[in-house]
Amino acid sequence: MAGMSAKELRLECPACRARLAIDVRTEKVVTWQPPERPGRGGRPDVDEDQWSRAAKRVAERGERSQDRFEAALAKEAARTRDLDDLLAGGGVGGGVGGRARAAAEAAHGAWPDEHTDAWYARLDAAVVALDEQRAGGRFESRGAACAARLAEGCVVSGLASASAAEFDALLDAVGDGPAIARVPPGAGAAALQQHLAARGFAPAGLAPVLVHRLDESTGAPTVPGHVRAAARGDFEAWCRVAGCAGDDAGRAARVAALRSEYAGEAWRLFVAREGGEVVAAAALLFAGDMAVLAHAATLPEHAGRGHLRALVAARLAAAASAGARLAVLPCEPASAALRAGLAHGLRLAYHAALWRRGGATRD
Secondary structure, eight states, rough: OOOOOOSEEEEEOOOTOEEEEEETTEEEEEEEEEOOETTSSSEEEETTTHHHHHHHHHHHHHHHHHHHHHHHHHHHHHHHHHHHHHHHTTSSSOOOOOHHHHHHHHHHOOOTTTTHHHHHOOOOOOOOHHHHTTTTHHHHHHHHHHHHHHHBBEOOOOTTTTTTTHHHHHHHHHHHSEEEEOOOTTTTTTHHHHHHTTTTEEEEEEEEEEEEOOTTTOOOOOOTTTEEEEEEGGGGHHHHHHSSOOOOGGHOOOOOOOOHHHHTEEEEEEEEEEEEEEEEEEEEEEEETTEEEEEEOOOGGGSSHHHOOOHHHHHHHHHHTTSSEEEEEEEEEHHHHHHHHHHTTTTEEEEEEEEEESSSOEE
C-alpha cells in the first residue's frame, strides 16, 4: 500500500506492480496506473496498452460465448423441427400431439360439455371399441360380438343404445348362461336397467371409468427406462404375465383367451422388465380420437414396485405422441389399475352400473 488519505485508498499490486486508487466512500476504482518495466536505456517503460488489451480479450471472450450459445439454440431448434416432421409424417403413431390433435378435432368434432348425455355416449364409445376389439373381429356386427362376450360371461358395454327388441334378441342368442351388462349414465340408462331387471338381471356394483385430457398444457409423462413397447418376440411373455391376474386355477384359460383377444394389429402392447424378465404387461387401443388404456397386470411377486404406474406413463406418452385427445381407463373399484391411473392425473368421469345374471363372470 503506497498511502491513504481520508477519501482515497492507494494500492499497488504485488504481482504486476500496477497502481490504483479506490474511493473509500463509494468503493470504486478512481484511478489506475499501469505497471512500469525497465526500458532499453534503463529508464522505465510504461505499458499504456496493457489494460485496453485485457479489456478487449474479455469482450471477445463474451462474444465467442454468445456465438456458441446461439449456435446451440439454432441446432436444437433444427433438431426439434426435424423430429416434428418425422412424427407428423407417421413415424410414431401418425403425428405429433398438436398437429394430430387438430386433425382429430377436424375429423371428430369438438368435445361435448362434460357430464352431458353426449359426453357419456362419447366416452362409452371408447369402452365399446375396447370390447369389440377384444372379441377379435370374429363377428360381423356389434350385436353378435356382444352376444358372444355375454355367453363367455364377460362384462359387455354398448348396450345403452340398444332397443328393448334388440336386447331381447341378444339375450336369446346368449341363452340362460351367466352374463353381466355394463350400463353408463345418460339417456336410456334407466329404461335399459328396468329391462335388465325384467330379464332376470340384478345390480352387481359399479365400474369406474377414468379420463385424462391430452393436450399441450398437460404434456407427456416421463417414461421409466425399464418400460418399452413390446416387440414381436415378447407376445408370449406378455400373455403369460397379463394372464396372472386372478386365481391360479383359471390362469391357463386366461392366457389362452388373451392370445386370441390381443393378437390383432390394432393393439399396442407394453412390457416392464426386471433383470431382463417381463414382469408387467399392459395394452393400449386407439378409438377415433381417444386412447383406451386396456388390460394391465403385474406378476404377484413383483407387485408394489410401481410397474403399473410406469405402464400408465408409457401408454399416456404414446397416446399423446399419436395425437389422441383423451385417454380413457375402464377399471374395477379399489383396483391397482385405478390407483395407478389416479397417480398419473387421471380423474373419475363416471361409474357404469353393472347388472349380473347367473354365476361368475370375467372382465
